[in-house]
Amino acid sequence: MNSKETAIVESDEILAEIDISENPPLEFEETDYIDAVFSSDSGTQTVVSAPAIRTTFAPWHHPVKQIVRDYQWADLVKRLLTEARPENRRDRLRYFTLPGADLLDVRVLAESLSAMGTRIEYFGFDSGYEDEDNEGADLTGAYLLAESALRQAGSISDRAEILRDKLEDIALVGSHAAERLRQRGVFDVVNIDACNHLGYKPSGRNASIFEALEKLLAHQLLADEPWLLFLTTRANVTQLGAPAAKLQSAIMKNIETHQEGFAETLADCIGGKLATIATDMSGCWSAQSIDFLKLFCVGLSKYLLQWYHAQTNLPAKVELASVFAYKVSGEEPDMLSMAFRISPKGLAVQAPSAGGATPLPAVELAQAIGMVSKAKRIWNLDEAIANNQEVRADAVSGTERLLASANYDISKWREWLRNLPIRPMELNDAA
Missing domain, CATH: 3.40.50 (Rossmann fold)
Structure with a gap:
């Protein structure tokens, strides 16, 4: 089994090797990320470079x-x-x-x-x-x-x-x-x-x-x-x-x-x-x-x-x-x-008198x-x-907070919203 056929998965008590040669889970190719998440050496601190700011939206x-x-x-x-x-x-x-x-x-x-x-x-x-x-x-x-x-x-x-x-x-x-x-x-x-x-x-x-x-x-x-x-x-x-x-x-x-x-x-x-x-x-x-x-x-x-x-x-x-x-x-x-x-x-348990035939x-x-x-x-x-201004404000602030936590460029996001063909939104500073 080569490295592409083996994934290391963490559970509450053990680390297990699972054969995933046919349908692998997410293939983690960046060793720095693996070390950061699974950190096999508790005495070593892995430094992960800052991810690029994301500017494409769905x-x-x-x-x-x-x-x-x-x-x-x-x-x-x-x-x-x-x-x-x-x-x-x-x-x-x-x-x-x-x-x-x-x-x-x-x-x-x-x-x-x-x-x-x-x-x-x-x-x-x-x-x-x-x-x-x-x-x-x-x-x-x-x-x-x-x-x-x-x-x-x-x-x-x-x-x-x-x-x-x-x-x-x-x-x-x-x-x-x-x-x-x-x-x-x-x-x-x-x-x-x-x-x-x-x-x-x-x-x-x-x-x-x-x-x-x-x-x-x-x-x-x-x-x-x-x-x-x-x-x-x-x-x-x-x-x-x-x-x-x-x-x-x-x-x-x-x-x-x-x-x-x-x-x-x-x-x-x-x-x-x-x-x-x-x-x-x-x-x-x-x-x-x-x-x-x-x-x-x-x-x-x-x-x-x-x-x-x-x-x-x-x-x-x-x-x-x-x-x-x-x-x-x-x-x-x-x-x-x-x-x-x-x-x-x-569980619905039927009486013996039902004889195995139960009407729907x-x-x-x-x-x-x-x-x-x-x-x-x-x-x-x-x-x-x-x-509804309250709903709108909640939706905008919630999305901004969520996307910021995922490293998206909020100014680019606002520009993307403004230019959408379906349901465009123009946001001011107060949203």
């Missing part, structure tokens, strides 16, 4: 994304720990993520949870920043510096790990990604922060983001405490793909079962009428608009609810906690950031109506950042 560096990080992810994670975990279970957050090289989501969560002394044990894949354009910047170095800072601050666990595999690979039986996921326990938070639509399949891959989502749902079936699912995805009428049929079917099943209860609420949500709901939905599915995003969100919510209802021995309550929308391209919002709270109900439980109308009501209150972040 869509997730826009302040609108900071609203998602602060108002959705950080807020809901903090509430999960304080409301659904005893004090002796708040010291560790088991977190599935698709971080960029700067670990921006981990940084935000670490700051939010610092008062509780929570250490983040993250696990995930680097597909989120593989195509990032940073004008030749050393992304491996950026990752190591970000991880080192978090480790020195006591914010992350020694078991924190990011692999080079694609998210979609976990849906492939026998793949390296699927096997490594299997070795992990359940997560407190699963964050699928995808840049593409649910049906997207990377080049050379046979599985989609949606199939990876289903794999993660199956992985989480052993959870015995409430957990959070964050899903950020492109939602465009021209990119619905294969999952669209499942989302539409989930809605139609509920309409057929609860014509007056669910259907009436849904019609009101999308600005339609009960008498014409089929036509109204057809129009929503074909035109990019906030109503389309509401319907898309309801479809995914209903699919998750029905997926869990099919697990007769491991049922769970599914709630749509919040849903945000913002623009990536065009004049209408086409990115959805949804948050679900999933509360396992415990009926779709719970109250949960379904609650999801529709929440989807109706979708938060348009483009409008919020343009019209």
Whole structure:
């Protein structure tokens, strides 16, 4: 085994050598960075040269994304720990993520949870920043510096790990990604922060983001405490793909079962009428608009609810906690950031009289109506950042603080914001 086939990974008690010849984790080629992070000689201090100031930016560096990080992810994670975990279970957050090289989501969560002394044990894949354009910047170095800072601050666990595999690979039986996921326990938070639509399949891959989502749902079936699912995805009428049929079917099943209860609420949500709901939905599915995003969100919510209802021995309550929308391209919002709270109900043991045949439980109308009501209150972040000065100020200051910690040039960032074709922002000194 040569040096490119071996990675040294640190755990709480041991250093182990793992064969990674086929699907290596992040390949750390700079020995100075390795010494700085893993420091095998406690008596020697390694001096790491200052990294170059970074001047190239990506869509997730826009302040609108900071609203998602602060108002959705950080807020809901903090509430999960304080409301659904005893004090002796708040010291560790088991977190599935698709971080960029700067670990921006981990940084935000670490700051939010610092008062509780929570250490983040993250696990995930680097597909989120593989195509990032940073004008030749050393992304491996950026990752190591970000991880080192978090480790020195006591914010992350020694078991924190990011692999080079694609998210979609976990849906492939026998793949390296699927096997490594299997070795992990359940997560407190699963964050699928995808840049593409649910049906997207990377080049050379046979599985989609949606199939990876289903794999993660199956992985989480052993959870015995409430957990959070964050899903950020492109939602465009021209990119619905294969999952669209499942989302539409989930809605139609509920309409057929609860014509007056669910259907009436849904019609009101999308600005339609009960008498014409089929036509109204057809129009929503074909035109990019906030109503389309509401319907898309309801479809995914209903699919998750029905997926869990099919697990007769491991049922769970599914709630749509919040849903945000913002623009990536065009004049209408086409990115959805949804948050679900999933509360396992415990193992359902059947009586011998059931004879092995247990009917599927009926779709719970109250949960379904609650999801529709929440989807109706979708938060348009483009409008919020343009019209709400408090939200705007929080988003700008939060992004500046985050990017400065990752060694970005803030003056160049402001220039980048000013010249964006979609949602440009002119910032004065007071932001």
